[in-house]
Amino acid sequence: MPHILVVASETVGGAKLTETVRERSRQEDASFSLVVPMTKPRAGYVIYDEAVRDAAQVRVDLALSYLRGEGVTVNGEVGDEDPFTATMDAIREYQPDEVIVSTLPVASSGWLRRDLIERIEGESGLPVTHVVTDLDAEGLPFAVTLVVANQTTGADQLVQRMKERASAAGEQMFIVVVPQTDGGGRAAAVARARLGNTLDAMRREGLLIAGMIGDPDPYTATMNALQFY
Structure with a gap:
């Protein structure tokens, strides 16, 4: 049975x-x-490391949920922000038989401008399959709804609205973004605790959901989430 990265x-x-x-x-x-390499956001004057990692983790969580639902045996993790380093780290850890690299079309892909495919082939000696994905043309195989909330994350009205949307939309996934209250030392921990409680409650309701903490400015948090998803 081949194992593929x-x-x-x-x-x-x-x-x-x-x-x-x-x-x-x-x-x-x-x-x-x-492996999903971390991506720095385009919006905001300050980059919050935990929010960057969370954004990549959400991509991992949603992909794993969908693929496992399709019967695929898969695990996943967040990787280094440099895609070559992330790939080589994962090759050392998982010892795959092959690598699949998915990129945007050549006109839009920073990875291809850095010759990522050729570098992985040369360094690893493994066969590398390149899958080009045009998200504008293909879209996603499921609908994604972004939910931005802070103190109201557990509100009954919000949960009910999400359940109604899930019932009406078929393959529906939700991403919850909880902005930090400020840039202080405990703000990330408070936002993460609120996010964790929210995700647990909504999963008990049967919703397919993942989440991340975001920039203290809710507009910036929203724009960064739209960039990521």
Whole structure:
């Protein structure tokens, strides 16, 4: 049974990549490890490291939830912000038989401008399959709703609205963003605790959900989340 490493960031939920993984799983009984390199946000004057890691973790969580629901054997983790370093770290850890790298089309892909595919092939000696995903043309195989809330994250009205949307939308996933109250030392811990309680409660309601803490400015937190998803 081959074990395949998948490296993706913005395109991790793309239809072409998920179909490739499903097909390899069905045809070859392959198992997979997914690594999502961290991506720095474009918005905001201050970059909060925990929010950057959370954003990548949300991509991991949503991809794992969807693929496991499709019967794929897969694990995943957040990787270094440099995609080459993230890939080589994962190769050393998982010892895969092959690597699949998913990127945006060449005109939009920073990874391709850095010759990522050729560098991985040369350094690892493994076969590398390149999957190009045009998110604008293909979209995602599921609907994603972004929820931005802080003190109201556990409100009954919000939970009920999300349940109604999930019932009406079919394949529906939610991403909850909890902005930090300020840039102080305890703000991240407080936001993370609030997020954790919210995710636990909503998962008990049967919602497919992941979440992250965000920039103290709710507008910046929202714009960064839109960049990531």
